[in-house]
Amino acid sequence: MAAYEPKKNSEIRIFESSDEMATDLAEYISQVSEISVKERGYFAIALSGGPLVSFLRKLCEAPYNKTLDWSKWYIFWSDERAVAKNHADSNYKSMKEGFLSKVPILSSHVYSINDNATVEDAATDYEFVIRQLVKVRTIGVSESTDCPKFDLILLGMGSDGHVASLFPKHQALELKDDWVTYITDSPQPPPERITFTLPVINSASNIAILATGVDKATAVHLAVSDCRDGPDTPAPLPARMVQPTNGKLVWFLDNAAASSLDMSDGAYQQHREY
Structure with missing residues (x-):
């Protein structure tokens, strides 16, 4: 196995x-939140769906539930399924039940998509909301890309290497000017979704990708390896295309998801507690 850094x-x-x-x-989210509030007066965070919500459980406990300045938090979704808010597939529903209802975030600071609109209109509406908040600097703006500069975007990764609702070889990966787009042909149900585009994701100050399980191991390996892309190289996975413009990317992996990485040269370090 080749060595990767x-x-x-x-x-x-x-x-x-x-x-x-x-x-x-x-602890990571707490630190990013504190820095953002100190520097900007706000903390704009975009969440996603899947198992991510279960990993936010510690924020609902001491000391974070008492010490974080929750009044400065503004919640968004990097992607959402075009279903009703009370639908089992709704990212909003799972996040509200597992996280938002357990911490004192202001309901007026939670920006979910319009579940009564068509998926196309929902994407348009969501981008409009974000543009308005960028104008008043509740969400920052990237000087290099003119995209919104979220303080933190939390992403999960599928076994196919998709992030948000950006799937391998999908035309949504090519979009340059849109901030939010929609798809009607998701390879995983439900088919209709809205999603941040790559320019928006890559403009964030901080991005975290969580991946657990051995079924993610190959995708993790392909996403983080330093092998050069060539004419015979398969199309890069969406997760590999997450490359912050002026921010930082942190991967959170369990041993199973990291099992295809070569750690013999010390490029990767087992995490030690703070």
Whole structure:
């Protein structure tokens, strides 16, 4: 197995257990939140769906539930399924039940998509909302890309290497000017979704990608390896295309997801508690 090193402005953290990962993720989010509030007066965070919500559980406990300045938090979604908010597939529903309802975030600071609109209109509406908040600097703006500069975007990764609702070889990966787009042909149900585009994701100050399980190992390996792309190289995975413009990317992996990485040269370090 070849040796690999993390890309520029990226870090890989590997954990023995889900509890260790959740503990470290809470500390990481807490630090980013405190810095953002101190520097900008706000903390704009974009969440995603899937198992991510279970790893936010430590934020609902002491000391974070008492010490974080929750009044400065503004919640967004990097992607959402075009279903009703009370639908089992709704990212909003799972995040509200597992996280938002357990911390004192202002309901007026939670920006979910319009579930009564068509998926196309929902994407348009969501981008409009974000543009308005960029104008008043509740969300920052990237000087290099003119895209919104979220303080933190939390992403999961599928076994196919997709992030948000950006799937391999999908035309949505090519979009340059849109901030939010929609798809009607997701390879995983439900088919209709809205999603941040790559320019928006890559403009964030901080990006964290969580991946657990041996079914993610190959995708993790392909996403973080430093092998050069050539004419015979398969199309890069969406997760590999997450390359912050002026921010930092942190991978949170369990041992199973990291099992295809070569750690013999010390490029990757087992995470140690703060």
